[in-house]
Structure formats: C-alpha cells, structure tokens
Amino acid sequence: MARVINFNAGPSALPLAALERAQRELLDFANSGMSVMEHSHRGREYEAVHDEALSLLRELLQVPATHDILFVQGGATQQFAQVPMNFLGPGGRADHVVTGVWGEKALSEAQVVGKLQGGTARALVDAAPYHTLPETLPQDPGATYVHLTSNETIHGIQFAVQPGSDFPKAAAPLVVDMSSDLLWRPMDVSRFAFIYAGAQKNLGPSGIVVLIAHKDFLATGRKDIPKIFQYRTVAEARSLYNTPPTFAIYLVRNVLAVLKEQGGLAARERENRAKAAAVYDVIDQSQGFYRCPVDPKFRSVMNLVFRLPSEALEDQFVAEAKKAGMVGLKGHRSVGGIRVSLYNAVTLASAQTLASFMRAFIK
Ligand SMILES: Cc1ncc(COP(=O)(O)O)c(C=O)c1O
Secondary structure (H helix, E strand, O other), X not given: OOOOEEOOOOOOXXXXXXXXXXXXXXXXXXXXXXXXXXXXXXXXXXXXXXXXXXXXXXXXXXXXXXXXXXXXXXXXXXXXXXXXXXHOOOOOEEEEEEOOHHHHHHHHHHHHHXXXXXXXXXXXXXXXXXXXXXXXXXXXXXXXXXXXXXXXXXXXXXXXXXXXXXXXXOOXXXXXXXXXXXXXXXXXXXXXXXXXXXXXOOOOOOOOEEEEEEHHHHHOOOOOOXXXXXXXXXXXXXXXXXXXXXXXXXXXXXXXXXXXXXXXXXXXXXXXXXXXXXXXXXXXXXXXXXXXXXXXXXXXXOEEEEEOOOHHHHHHHHHHHHHOOEEOOEOOOOOOOEEEEOOOOOOHHHHHHHHHHHHHHHO
C-alpha cells in the first residue's frame, strides 16, 4: 500500500488510525455481525457512536453547558441559507464580515433569504481583495447577528491566528463559519452565538456539518419555517430527528478519538504551528521565488497560499511534487497559484517533506 502525502483542501487527509479503525470494524461492528452502516440509527450500537461523537466534541473543545452541539446535513453551503432562515426575521439585519469567497457566498444567500423574510443582510466589512483582515469591526448597533468566516480556505487568511490573539469584538451575537479551522486549537466557545463547520477538513468526511450554538440564541429562531430547517428540531432530537449520515458521524467519532489520544487540541495547536512555520519559513527565505500575498499577521496555519514566478513554474511544481508523492497542491481555480492545506491529519513530517521539496525546487 502506497499512501500519498495529501494536501487537499477538502475533502482532505484523515488520520490513518481513524481509517484503519474503520477498516477493522467495517464488516463486523462491535460484534454485531454487521457494519455500522447497516445498523438502525435508533439502535443501541449506533446511538453509542452518536453520543460518543457528541461527547468527544464537547470534551475536546470544552463546550460549555450553555451551548448545544448539533449534527446536520447539507454542507456548510446550506448553512449560508439556513442561518438567516432561522434568525433573520422581519426588520432584522445580518451584518457580514466579507473576507473571501466563502464569506461572499454566505452574504449572498442571506440577502436572498432576507428579501423573502423581510430582513436585510449587508457587508459590514468588505475586505476584498482578501489579503488581510480587519483587526476591529465597526460597532454598529442594531444587527441581529454578525457573521464572519474564521478561515478563508481559498485565500489563506485566518482570524485569531497569532498566539494570544482573539476574534474581533462584535456588536451583536457572533455567527462564525469555522469550516476550515474548527479544532485547529483550543478556543473559548462561550463567546460565539453560533458556529458551523463542514466536517471534511479537520473533523471527518463530507456529508455532515457540526453546529455549536448558544441555547438562548437557538431559542430566538423562527418557528414558521419548515420543521426540518429549524435548528431547535435538531437540538430537541439530539440530532436524531430523521436519519443522520450514520457512517459520516461514525468516522467523525473515529477522528475525534484519535485527536484525544494524541493529546487534544493543545497538542494540535503546537503541531499545526510547527507545520505552518516549516512551509512559511521556506517562502520567507526564498528571496521572492515563493510569494505569499497574505498579510503576515493573518497568514492561515490551515491553508497556505503562494505563487511562483510564473504559471508554468507553478504547473511544474505541482507535477514534480506529485512525482515525489505529494498531491493536492494546486490553488483554488478562482485564484490560481499553490495552496497547501495542513489540517490536523497532515503530519509535521509531511510538512517538512514539502518544505525540503520547496527548497530543492528553487535550485
Ligand atoms: C470556509 C468554508 N465555508 C464553506 C464551505 C462550503 O462547504 P460545503 O462544500 O460543505 O458546502 C467551504 C468549503 O470548502 C469552506 O472552506
């Protein structure tokens, strides 16, 4: 078996131990004579997995009792619409901090929903062309919530990435798309009203979205939208209102168990910083051969973007890296260049292998 070094932006690398556990358990889960995929979501075997996934998330992120953890489907993209469906009522206003393509999409969907429901959504901040982030936010009162994207996966910019730094203060409950950086380090969950994250970066496979929401904020959600779209429905049913993607949640459980075994999020933060530093150091010492367009204060530790002197060299870089067993390095089609995704499952050794390759490539 030859596994490559996988720098994909999402779906992305998963911890080998989580995959091996799935392989071992695939045909006969917990001595039940069938796969976890074949179990009822109302059965004892699956429910144990479901509860373990929820409790591991609570433990790893130290989620306080004020907050519910929910599993929903539809991808983070569905949340762009579902968040305003729930919270943006008549006369309401959603203030969006737009710091990249994902933030643009979130605002655009909120504007559609706002029109339907009698609310408005606007850009509180527009940080185009997305090479830096605001250190503070305009404190404009009257918003129902403020929405931001903690890590813009395409542009490689991340809030609160410097040691000791925090998210900017908002004048209203903070709703954050953490799809590409949830679990990269410990954080204070209590300051967020609503967090959502597609699983396919740090948490597991695609097909499941994790929500972490303040109970009081959830209680403000509209009751006149279809039940299936109301977050309270999911919360009241412990994310078992209808059939969840059981195998995706099972894999999330496997990933979380590995994270815990590896020392939790403090250990992840140390390693993630070391991984990112290994690559950024090569960029900074390359005398302009590699150019990272991002303000150093907000360089992402999850998605590192850079350019080479020409597109031809970028193509050659990707092709030669592939020959050396490294894949997933092409930048997003909307921005080009190179993107290295160093999510939790990518090891320090892999980042160092890439850094050595980058040094050799200059020569
Ligand atoms: C920050 C961010 N938000 C939202 C999305 C959309 O996620 P999904 O494809 O699960 O809808 C992505 C996907 O990469 C993302 O990186």
